[in-house]
Amino acid sequence: MLTRKEVSQLFSDSEHLLEALREANALTLKHHGSCVTLERALFLSWWCSVASCAFCYMAKQRERQGNAERAKRAPWRILAEAELLRRLGWEVEYLSGGYGAYSLEELRLIAEMVALVVRSRVWLNVGVLGAEELEQLRGAVEGVTGSVECVNEELRRRIVPGKPLPAIKRFLENAGEMGFATGITVILGLGESTADTSALLELIAELELDRITIYALNPHRGTHYENSPPPASLYQAGVIAAVRLSFPGIKIISGTWVDQLPNIGVALLAGANGITKFPLFSMFGTRHGRKVEEEVRHAGRELLGTFSDLEVLRGGRALEPERDPRRVFRRSRPEVSRETVAKLKHFRPRIERAVEEYVEKVLRNC
Numbered sequence: 001m002l003t004r005k006e007v008s009q010l011f012s013d014s015e016h017l018l019e020a021l022r023e024a025n026a027l028t029l030k031h032h033g034s035c036v037t038l039e040r041a042l043f044l045s046w047w048c049s050v051a052s053c054a055f056c057y058m059a060k061q062r063e064r065q066g067n068a069e070r071a072k073r074a075p076w077r078i079l080a081e082a083e084l085l086r087r088l089g090w091e092v093e094y095l096s097g098g099y100g101a102y103s104l105e106e107l108r109l110i111a112e113m114v115a116l117v118v119r120s121r122v123w124l125n126v127g128v129l130g131a132e133e134l135e136q137l138r139g140a141v142e143g144v145t146g147s148v149e150c151v152n153e154e155l156r157r158r159i160v161p162g163k164p165l166p167a168i169k170r171f172l173e174n175a176g177e178m179g180f181a182t183g184i185t186v187i188l189g190l191g192e193s194t195a196d197t198s199a200l201l202e203l204i205a206e207l208e209l210d211r212i213t214i215y216a217l218n219p220h221r222g223t224h225y226e227n228s229p230p231p232a233s234l235y236q237a238g239v240i241a242a243v244r245l246s247f248p249g250i251k252i253i254s255g256t257w258v259d260q261l262p263n264i265g266v267a268l269l270a271g272a273n274g275i276t277k278f279p280l281f282s283m284f285g286t287r288h289g290r291k292v293e294e295e296v297r298h299a300g301r302e303l304l305g306t307f308s309d310l311e312v313l314r315g316g317r318a319l320e321p322e323r324d325p326r327r328v329f330r331r332s333r334p335e336v337s338r339e340t341v342a343k344l345k346h347f348r349p350r351i352e353r354a355v356e357e358y359v360e361k362v363l364r365n366c
């Protein structure tokens with residue numbers, strides 16, 4: 001793991017940063033090969049019982065949604081999105097969507113149905129779960145995520161007061177001991193400094209994480225950050241490189257919004273294996289979707305899945321096996337209840353109609 005002095009050097013001048021990128025790129029190719037995944041969080045609802053994170057759009061939504069029940073997405077729409085992700089060769093980054101929206105039983109059911117549709121166990125990002133809850137989700141869940149957001153303690157007290165780090169750490173340690181893969185999310189640009197990168201590395205080491213998602217701040221209107229600039233591309237690349245150099249085997253997902261697409265290439269050179277945070281249905285097949293593909297190509301990487309192939313989107317042709325992450329990577333098959341299979345069958349006509357609606361929406365944009 002990089003020392004505090006090495007982290008400080010990495011951010012001290014462009015020569016050190018370029019050297020870090022060169023080493024991180026070589027390490028990534030050695031440990032992970034050249035494949036890059038397209039990732040998408042599947043949102044379950046617009047409700048969140050925490051609703052106090054200073055950067056979060058959903059914290060604002062809660063005032064409008066009124067109650068958890070009304071804020072839930074229709075299950076067939078979630079499943080239609082899962083169906084399209086599988087068709088397009090995208091990864092379900094995790095099931096997400098605020099805390100406290102679903103009962104454990106509802107969560108188990110939707111996680112199992114999504115896992116059946118994508119033919120693979122899924123990750124969750126739904127807050128802190130206890131051991132008994134995790135045990136009940138085991139058949140459909142491969143990994144769990146802690147929304148750390150930032151590691152600077154003083155900043156955490158102000159901007160994520162409802163998500164105390166000790167509870168997240170206990171949850172991830174426990175999940176790891178139970179055999180689940182574990183990961184965290186962080187957001188760059190919240191007011192942290194480059195020196196906080198060392199604390200981030202220490203946290204990854206302490207929790208022995210399998211995966212990290214490093215988002216760039218997307219300043220949402222109506223939040224504390226609406227007039228804040230997103231973080232510099234080279235700062236995000238520096239943090240990714242520090243993580244890659246310290247943990248060669250970890251999966252790194254880099255998150256950039258549609259107005260930050262040129263950051264993708266350098267994030268990949270810095271060590272990202274996956275990219276996320278795209279509005280799939282408004283970008284697919286457009287110049288923005290193709291721009292993502294170009295960024296990956298010019299970084300010397302091979303993109304799994306597609307951001308532009310309309311025939312694959314329509315279901316007229318299957319994705320080539322060598323571009324399908326479900327063929328390229330080993331998957332653990334879900335184990336689900338009979339009730340889940342029956343429920344999925346029951347929803348099937350509505351899922352098909354929702355798939356058609358999403359496809360038509362994309363085609364209208366192209």
Ligand code: SF4
Pocket residue numbers: 048049050051052053056057058059097098099147163
């Ligand atoms: S816990 Fe997640 S969904 Fe809820 S307010 Fe915070 S960031 Fe938003």
